[in-house]
Amino acid sequence: MRTAILISGRGSNMVSLLAAMAAPGYPARPVLVLSNRENAGGLALTGSVPTAVVTSRGREREAFEAELDRVLVAHGVEFIALAGFMRVLGEGFVRRWQGKMINIHPSLLPSFRGLDTHARALAAGVRLHGCSVHWVSPGVDEGAIIAQAAVPVLPADDEAALAARVLAQEHSLYPAALAMVTGGQPMLPGGDGALACGWAP
Template structure:
């Protein structure tokens, strides 16, 4: 059996996309193993989920570093190196990375963003899509670069925006597609295969 790629996940909160990645990586045929979960938030609910799954966790609280973002990331980098990580997945990590970490892990940091990029980068994407009168909304897995939410796109999924959708209902329906898309894209990325997550296959209400 081929060795699995060693993956780390960075979270700040509940980590539902982390849970989806962990579940996928537990399958023998999946080409990755989650070896480390790092959070900048000591109260992140996802830490308990990771521990229950038997995964090493580490809290590197950004508040301890004041405004020195690079010092914070140097400690993250040291933890990643110590665990022999090859690929990083951001899953609700609410910190903008500096060039230090991005360049040290160039082309090896993936992120999932809740919009059909390049539409609606940044925060409040569900509200923005509804306010813009969009008929569809979606999520994107992309490689992280120094330009926020503008890295190469690896896969996307869409859902319809229904007439009576609110931010909450749209977010909940889209989250189900995020949980499908992220593991599939990670698998394809590690196998150096093109994405096979067509929007038609993932479109549902």
């Protein structure tokens, strides 16, 4: 499946997705890495995969999303993986790509939607934290959960230590989840999300 990866920053999850997609038999292949920020560090790490920038700063949402959609269609994109894409997408765009767009979020959804998830998890005193891959829906981080991975919250943890432990799980969970949904699984699953921790052809 022709897949675009959308980023806004360093692109660490993008790198893990690209590495997985290079394996023989992986059911998705990257045709575009797109950022809404010209200075996104991940744009320099895409290898031979084409890149594009659709700037969101200072633009009306409708104009930004219309250009975003135009670029995706021009590259023949069939599926979208948001990987640190720090822009809330409007309902019209989400409806256009619903069932074809997933995101990774650094918490065990439905807990800690939105930003600053690791600090909020520490403040809440939870003993398990983690990450979730979910379908993108009009509500922020409210789409159906596809896969989750959990890590323990240790007594000595600060935000940076917990974030690093979660990020390591993101790098294996996201490629596994993308393989699952592009490899013939139902495009809009119902019920509880599945735990995934790796992918093999």
